[in-house]
Amino acid sequence: MKMSKLYTPTLREMPSEAEISSHKLLLRSGMMRKLVSGVYSYLPLGYRVIRKIENIVREEMDRAGSQELLMSAIQPKEIWEASGRWDNFGAEMFRLKDRNERDFCLGPTHEEYFTNLIKDEVRSYKQLPLNLYQIQTKYRDEKRPRFGLIRSREFIMKDAYSFDKDEEGMKVAYKEMWEAYEKVFTRLKLKFKIVQGDSGTMGGNESHEFMAMSEVGESLVAYCEHCDYAATDEKAQVIYKVSNDTDDEKEMEKVHTPEITTIEDLVEFFDTEESKFGKALVYKAAGETVVAIIPGDRELNETKLCNYLKIPEHELELADEETIIDITGANKGFTGPVNLKKEVKLIVDSRITKMKNLVVGGNETDYHLKNVNYSRDFTGEVAEDLLLVKEEDICPKCGEILSMDRGIEVGNIFQLGTKYSDSLGAKFLDENGKEHPFVMGSYGIGVSRSMAAIVEQYHDEDGIAWPLVVAPYHVIITVINIKNQEQMDLAEKLYKTLEEIGLEVLLDDRNERAGVKFKDRDLIGIPIRITVGKRANENIVEYSIRGREEKIEVETEKTLDLIRGEFIKEGLNITRV
């Protein structure tokens, strides 16, 4: 492709709306454009990357025995009502009506649809296992779309669904997908971790997330460097040691604490540690008021609370001040588990039940209670673990210390079990003619999000540095002076030669200053660079690799060997990357 013809509108200015590198660079390099918040178009260079990622995903899915198909993006309400997710998805689901006032959504995912598809068509255990996938545009009306392709409202996803006759079969499928995903992300050159995930609104049991590690990732991953434990912060089990569980219970006391409401102030006032407090959090959970009590030195994990309450996350929100005053009879900052004015659901983290002589809010403005003890002074529903993991927590698997890092969730795999087959009535007949619901799994890869994750891991201050395997073009030939006939002739000849052996080549034949061309070359991040300049008359060109310092001057023909070497190094085949 000649760059004089290529549509890649690069921007000199940094797009003001963009906060993270992938967002900025994909816009600046003309790989994508925003239409409205969270909705993007992929321009020619960007779409080439998308298609390369898709093809890698496709190859590995095919190899794992999954079969590709394509479902519609619009889906009727009925199948979502059957699973209970029409309501569960809340405002995140784009909804519409057709001309006959029938309700549809734009598919945020396709569990219901795939289950509905095979229902009544797959009837026998002999047709199992079955694994189907599609690569498709998905829709989620995010509350706060941000970070470009990381959290967008329209995005490209590969989603797969497995159907098995039993749990064992599902686990085999799960493992196959796990392995296929490892291959995909390895081929995409992503540095990633596989971590235990929370199943959330997907239902089902075990799940894992594939995290491309990145400082700008929205997910926090807790992992152990001493064993293979890794989990999202939403999921990670918190081992919390109570130090004073054998202390004697002292007499409860009311203490005047005027305007002392924050943990910091309380620590100072009572001259003790954060861990001696019982922190109360008031929520509205699906309409109901809930008070959760956790150790004062920890944060509450809202996902765990939702799971405990069995509600979707969008139905949980912190209560407003009015509600707090209503249930405690006191201003905010003085809520505690003892003597609440109204009957509310009180949920207590299991560690609270062991902590002796707690300081808690008094449910009276400007008062706290000290020496409060569970069972003697208050009771509630006990939840095993409501805590958010933090750096240096104890590894629940080996007892060593956990580390934490940020990641971008680029893939996930879920063991769904029979949630969808049960609710949609999708059944098969076993060897004895007995009906059973399919045992299912679902498996997603964020294709457009993977593109962003690659940019996050492969860029510098000058632009993107695509790994060869997904680069929009393999080679860029820059002509320093297009008015110099020798330079143009040599460049054109090389361009032709390289294209003929199956390479994807950009020829920068634009009538621009060399500086502009170099800047754009860095920005769009083509890995292999050949510069045709002054020494064209000697048949000498400059060869370099994006992101590496080294530049060498070589005879034109020599570049072919160098390029072949680069492909071999990356484990790629020139004629079929």
Place this chain on the structure above:
Amino acid sequence: MKMSKLYTPTLREMPSEAEISSHKLLLRSGMMRKLVSGVYSYLPLGYRVIRKIENIVREEMDRAGSQELLMSAIQPKEIWEASGRWDNFGAEMFRLKDRNERDFCLGPTHEEYFTNLIKDEVRSYKQLPLNLYQIQTKYRDEKRPRFGLIRSREFIMKDAYSFDKDEEGMKVAYKEMWEAYEKVFTRLKLKFKIVQGDSGTMGGNESHEFMAMSEVGESLVAYCEHCDYAATDEKAQVIYKVSNDTDDEKEMEKVHTPEITTIEDLVEFFDTEESKFGKALVYKAAGETVVAIIPGDRELNETKLCNYLKIPEHELELADEETIIDITGANKGFTGPVNLKKEVKLIVDSRITKMKNLVVGGNETDYHLKNVNYSRDFTGEVAEDLLLVKEEDICPKCGEILSMDRGIEVGNIFQLGTKYSDSLGAKFLDENGKEHPFVMGSYGIGVSRSMAAIVEQYHDEDGIAWPLVVAPYHVIITVINIKNQEQMDLAEKLYKTLEEIGLEVLLDDRNERAGVKFKDRDLIGIPIRITVGKRANENIVEYSIRGREEKIEVETEKTLDLIRGEFIKEGLNITRV
């Protein structure tokens, strides 16, 4: 692929809802499934065909210098309001609101969006010409979705848009796309005609449609066998000869015609020919009542009437009886151009103005008027041509006789001019720094519809007979008895050999009777067939081609040459079809 693993749920029964062959066969062969009216999923075999069609389209578009990208499917109301099409599209447009109550549609086409994309990014004539395309799912909420993929509500389309600095440039782009389309449909093995089309709601001037000829096509094509004239029935110019234009004007007479309202009854009553009547049609056109007068022996062309009135077709409908009584003072069947009771827009086909001594409705129940003459007895707005073409009309180009056939519109090309660039303010600077709107063209190919058109042209009573170039697999190996080890071994070995040389092969290893396998083989329409049966022990297999009578028994190795011969005959390369 082994058929024991393949998900292609074939149906023995004919799907009752399907009226035409492509619809029936694509369902029966398990290539697609309906979700709701007009919305389909492509199952593994069908999606392979779709992807092959897409790749042919992609190759020819790339070759013609168009660049692929991908826009979002959801589009904000604002850009459609700017072009005036938010209202124009009517109920055919799927509309939705996001969580912030902002209006969007699901793109039925992308003129506005592409224009908006390049606006402010392409600023100079130096960046022109530019031609961009995408292959994407489109949405039209059809009033009567039918014929499966022929008229569906969600469909796959390739749409391209060209931007030029002047009319001349646009015409070059138009010609390039024309030629690319010829190549696409030729490669797809479709028998097609290129016909003049009506530009309708697209705006602009010239347009052509690529029609895959088929008895079940929804479009009628008028064409001349003596010259290259061809046009859709909506567009075809009607040459209508008035025979009595030099007759003397006789005195107008009122005639009592009790309960005589149809043309047949009138012909009998007045003992004359249909062509002596002036037929009146009453419409509601964008709220206004319109009476059109045309020769009694012809049908009115509603597209031409809409174009004359400059309204979209969904705003035209035949008036109800109440309206007719209101404007004529008479029952239905007695409407005419003379003495209408209310002032309405009266539009007269130009031929009516030359016809002498017409018989027309009297605007009084049970009365007609004879010897009515334009100008003397009534006047109205004169439209050049409101008539619908019919078989044996005169060719407007060479004067010979027109033929008519049905076709499926698989492609269209439009010269848009500046309709969209004007309304969206998309401008560039010319050599002298002066601003001009882009001169645009738009170009569509129905990908999913092309699949249906291919099936219409390539099938028999037993099933589909895919042309090799788009067949989901090239070869099917049928094992007569999978329990016979010799048969299975030979089949597996051949399967491996054929896959290794780059062929796409199905191995029917299912535990089914041979008859079932043969039926399915015919139904799914794989072109090259190899049967491994009794003579496996002699290394002899049966070779045949779908749709051809001939079957030959050959040594297994000989099939490779036969297959190569078939590829060469079809102009295809085995390693890259």
